[in-house]
Amino acid sequence: MEIVIIGGIAAGMSVAAKAKRTNKAANVTVIEKEPYVSFGACGLPYYLGGQFEDQKEMFARTPEQMRASGIELLLEHEVVAVDFQTKTVTMTDLTTQSVKTKRYDRLMIATGATPIIPPIPGIDSTNVYTITKPEPVAQLKARLKDIQDVVVIGGGFIGVEVADQLALQGKTIHLIEAENALMNGPFDPEFSEKIKMAVEKEAITVHLSEKAEEFVTQDGRVTAVKTDKGEYPADVVIVAVGFRPNTQFLKEELDRLPNGAIVIDAYGRTSQEAVFAAGDCATVPHRLAGNVYLPLATVANKMGRIIGTNIAVEADEMLAFPGVLGSSAIKAGQYEAASTGLTEKQAKQLNLNVRTTCIETSNHSNYYTVQEKIMIKLVYDAETFVLYGAQLFGKNETVLRATGLTSAIHAGITTKELGFIDFSYAPPFASTWEAINVAANTAK
Template identity: 30%
Template structure:
């Protein structure tokens, strides 16, 4: 069987590797329009925090490693059209030479692009998107020399950039159109703690503000116009507006209303010989009435595994997503999964939530740490539908417990009585997840 994969980022690579591991005789060809493969877009954060020596190291695999596994790769090659009736891929190399090849199965892993329908962006030495390796290289150079920087978007990339820049003596502005940072992932309680840390670090936080445009003043400075202010900058990073890249298939594949490619549980499109994975499609969200565009790598990789196995006849369905995430910013670990209380209202769920701050250790230990816990439940069933954790202690693995609990429709009562370990040198007898559920029950039933 010959499988062609368009796109050599997270999803394309995982699909190719899975195909080869399942059946080494499968002919696998990756086609990538860029000059590089497998770059992780958050690599700029790792480099700025001195977690890697070189930005170019932030990759899953090298081209040589892929070829050693028997995977063929075409770089600097733009797919210009698909002919699903002939099962043909038409492409153009960097030197302008046009060619085509056939496939038995095709996996679309074209990912997402950043764009704005409203803003005219100045040159890349003033305003930069962040996703690709070349733009990240450019951003690093410009961030180093700029003294006044605006970051557009208070999601993970924007907040992580602020954290990396906070001690460099620069004037930093974080601009977010919503009324809180990380609003898709955090409830107001934990978000407000992080917002205070951002402000206390000297960063200018602009909530409920949208960027309207940019205007030049001179060679060094230009103005970022928001709905409330005019900010004089040397440099701006735009960390918003990721959208699915469906250019090749939007004329002949069924699309969802949000512009993503429609797939079934096996990641198969309306053409049975074409599969779509990663940011180009939408995912079913637990406790949501609709599929959503969720550009998270964990979803991308899982969808790639599902597609590859089904391509080779091993039926496996994509499970729901809880949008489970984690990061470390401003000295704190943050982890989230499921719906926030505000999202539950939007989904038409009558929900309740509790926010508690709990000790991690027994009180006699010299080292004392605390964790902030926010749990969201469906009111009628006590079923857990969302949770967020924050602590100076690394509690990120515990969010996987909450994600599994949401997936299995676990109730508060079950969380309290579930068998978790206790060690008097490490934790509390109930553990902070069970303790938070216990506090929720006391709040509900106490007199």
């Protein structure tokens, strides 16, 4: 069996490793555009911020390790076309520019996504960066001592994380977001407002409902960013406004979302026979919301492991993915926030009949040092009380509580049950009524 995998970062390498273990007789080939594999870009903001110094920490596997396990790697090769009728992949060797083809029995598409680069005049300047690949970020890190004014375009995960980490380096940060809230995808407005507060406490200037219109340049470098409301000096501009799936090389023979994401089923299969997909180039089954686009590393790795089995076995042996809940977390200054399942606005978009409760309660017993407040919101069915979603905001001991809430949503339990779950207790960690119990018992 010839298994060909296009893309060797998160989902692709998870598929390759699992497929080779599942079917040792299969020939597994990974085609990767970059000169490396298994790179975790989620670490880049923290590498830039000096939380660690060795870029090797962001690589889960080396090419040598993968080849030693019997996987063939074609690095610095870019797939330019796929013929689904003849089961042939056409690629360009980027070092020689020669064109090659390879036949497959089963194909995995894990080409990831590319940062969206908005058509702003001056955006091609040498001091404009995206935080997605190791080499440019290493160059930016080396220049930080000569940088003071930083403008970050985009108030999502990467924008907030980078702004937060560079603020720790003493930089002057302007964070510009076109929408009226930070992190307004995974969080409802009251939590977006809390995240904004946390960011501003780090002396980051947040500009909401503001759009970058021009990068003022001199000698090929940005010196300032003009928006529809002002102008801000810039030694460096970081663009983090979202991602677009890397599926442009495919013909219109695969079912895709309007943004180009490949539609898959619970087994990772696409609309073409013997073709699978996962990661930032594809949809993922959501336990509550159907097939959605969620470009998250956790999703890519989990789907990769499932497909690693399915691509190497017969149909009756395939495993169904149980579905995601879009669980995510972020650190902003001294605070942290998490979201899992559906937000209130997402639930309403799905026409679900929901109620919510939102409370502040303590992280642990009052007589134990440094007691802090945790804000918890629950989204639940108005009639059955089944839990659909949760959001949390606070300092220490906040995000890890989302694990319990994710498990509760995954299991489909009610707020009434959640209010009496026997969570662990000791004064340094919780109160006798755990914060999750307290929140659940306010659901009416």
